[in-house]
Amino acid sequence: MFTGLSAFPLTPLVDDEVDERAFVRLIERLATAGVDSITALGSTGSYAYLTPEERSRVARLAVDHAAGTPVVIGIGALRTSQVLANAANVEKAGAAGLLLAPMTYQPLTEDDVFALFRTVTAHSSLPVIVYDNPGTTHFIFSPELYGRIAELPGIASIKIPGVPAEPEAARTRVGEIRAVIPDHVTIGVSGDARAAAGLAAGCDAWYSVIGGTLPVLALGITRAAREGRFSDAIAESERLAPLWNLFSEFGGSIRVVAAIAEHLALATTSSLPLPLQGLTEAQRHRVVEVIDELGLDR
Amino acid sequence: MFTGLSAFPLTPLVDDEVDERAFVRLIERLATAGVDSITALGSTGSYAYLTPEERSRVARLAVDHAAGTPVVIGIGALRTSQVLANAANVEKAGAAGLLLAPMTYQPLTEDDVFALFRTVTAHSSLPVIVYDNPGTTHFIFSPELYGRIAELPGIASIKIPGVPAEPEAARTRVGEIRAVIPDHVTIGVSGDARAAAGLAAGCDAWYSVIGGTLPVLALGITRAAREGRFSDAIAESERLAPLWNLFSEFGGSIRVVAAIAEHLALATTSSLPLPLQGLTEAQRHRVVEVIDELGLDR
Incomplete structure (x- = not known):
């Protein structure tokens, strides 16, 4: 399940509430x-901004509308007890896995982060994706820490x-990580520009x-790569x-993808949680030009 | 009110709940x-880790036990609507001011942060401290942004x-900031080592x-400086x-100050919200040595 394309949908808001219709439409x-899995409430899904109740509801909607596609749900929060509460809610919603980033306010030590993952894996029966996203968490994983955490059942x-x-x-880089983690733990790349x-x-x-917004496009790259046609995957990415x-x-x-979703009428304007403002009019114009130029309006 | 020493107390936890007795004792x-003001639920007060209900309760305890000392309360949260809800709760609790940091998960633009402060000041009648804490928020204020925000009523x-x-x-540095903000807006320094x-x-x-934990010590430095005895203030800091x-x-x-409070029996061991672990035994030993050496056990 933790191979191929996992699509990270937005969680669009309207008037500061989850736009459930738009979210369900994205899941469908x-x-x-035919994505391999759906990861809702990732960074792109604004998990960090939503209340526990909103997150529970979104998890349930994702599972209920995924038509059997495995659904992973982000459970990250600043406090360990909140992470555990999210995990329990996600398990009740019937998801297939958990995504967990070490969110920070005060900087965390490696031991803090290891203990967080140990606690969560001890309390939940669902498989966990270790979410290394330094651009939002400002936490840097060392290869050694990958190794320690990846050994956890x-x-x-x-x-x-x-x-x-x-x-x-x-x-x-991938070989260095592979060398320190067990064989059954997969490695997934993020940073779309470097996916191929x-x-x-x-x-x-x-x-x-x-x-999460243009799944056919992403599936094209993923399938080419998974079939060994790496030059096709890289050419499409280029x-x-x-x-x-x-x-x-x-x-x-996130701001660009929200603008794309809004342009394609998959979300209403201003679908991001404030204080995150959407792109300016001039920026949106540039986005639309790129969508048209690359033929992404499907 | 926004001059002199503002003391930032911890919000100690015990078994993942606010240790109200310990918190009240710190406020008293x-x-x-005789600190000039108390700022509860600052970074040191773990505001980012507490639920809205816990924060409301802590705000009320701080005001009720401050014996007339002005109380400022931190209202920061990742989502603007949550910040506004915190501000309303703090106003109900009877606090004298608000402290607001631009918390981030997704990086914020200057316009995002300006709009956040504009929205909060438009919705609350309480005076606001702009909280620039790049070590936790990872947002960098420019002098221009200080100026734009400081103009807000x-x-x-x-x-x-x-x-x-x-x-x-x-x-x-202080002169550059002073030059771009109105006269009635005060400048307060943080980073204790550079306070004098x-x-x-x-x-x-x-x-x-x-x-927030050793107020007599901090008052000594503050009063020396406020009376123009800068070399005394700096000597004490050194x-x-x-x-x-x-x-x-x-x-x-925060980890050091929590260890000091725990050593002085102002909080029970492990008073920080997990995943933040307290200092190790060896580190605590070093802290106690410094407390003894400097005569801080009062």
Whole structure:
């Protein structure tokens, strides 16, 4: 289950409440496209901004509308007891797995993070994806810590940040991680711009932001790579460079993907939780130009 | 009110619940010492880890036990609507002011942060301290943004990170901020190790971590500086260098101050919210040595 394309949908808001219709439509879109799994309430799904009650409800909606596609749910929170409460709610909702990032306010030590994962895996029967997202958590995993955590029973996968662009460096990076974790733990790449490079370098999965809104596009890259057609995967990723450039130019993927979803009428305008403002009009215009130029309006 | 020593107490936990007896004792200790104000639920007060209900309760306890000392309460949260709800609760509790940091999960733009402060000041009648704490929020304020926000009606003070150690550089830094904000907005320094330097460089207030647990010590430095005896303030701060060194060596002030409070029986062991683990036994031993050496056990 922790291989192939895992699509990370937005959790669109409308007037500061979860837009359940829009969310259900996104889930159905992913199931119809045939993604390998759906990870709801990832960073792209704004988990950090939602109340425990909203998160429970979203988890249930995701499972109920995924038509059998395995659903993983993000359970991260600043306090361990809140993480455990989220995990229990997700288990009740019938999800297939948990995604856990070490959210920080005060900086965490390696021992803090190890104990968090040990506590969660001891309390939940669901498999866990270790979510390494330094851009939002500001926590840096060492390879040694990957190894310690991956040995815990219940750890199924590690979601790593983007790999180096250069193929040899990417293979070295993935190989270093592979060397310190058990065989049954998969490695999934994030950072959409480097996904094809990551799959070519030996990653088992793509934990994909763009796949949550444009699943057919992301499936094309994933299937090419999984069938060994790495040059096709990389060529398609390179064709999308104007999109990846917007991610970096506009300060991260979530604002751009929200603008895409809003343009495609998959969410209403201002679907992000404040204080996150959507893109400006001028930025949205650029996004639409890229969508049209690359033929992404499907 | 936004001058002199503002003491930032811990919010000790016991078995993952707020230790109300310990918290009330800390508040009474600060009031008795005669601090100029108490800021509860700052970073040191673990605001980011507590539920809205816990925060409401803590705000009320602080006001009820401060014996007339002005009480400021931290209202930061990741989502604007949660910040507004906290502000309303704090106003009901009878506090004298609000402390607001731009907490982040997804990185925020300057416009996001400006709009957050505009929304909060438009909704609350209480004066607001702008809380610039890049070590926890990872948001960097520019002087221009200080200026834009400080113009908003309701902004009373800016809590800045530690100033440069070198006196001339510190004066330049404080002068640059002073030049872009209205006269009625005070500047308060944080980063305890640089507090005496900040007060000597023209800061109006010290927003103090150590003052929340050792108020007499912090009052000594603050009063010397406020009376123009800057060399006395700086000499006392330099005497405390072994303490400040522990703050940097042990990854920030909160774990050290919690260990001090626990050693002085002001909180029970493991008073921080998990996943934040307290200091190790060896680290605590070092803390106790410094407490004894500096005569801080009062």
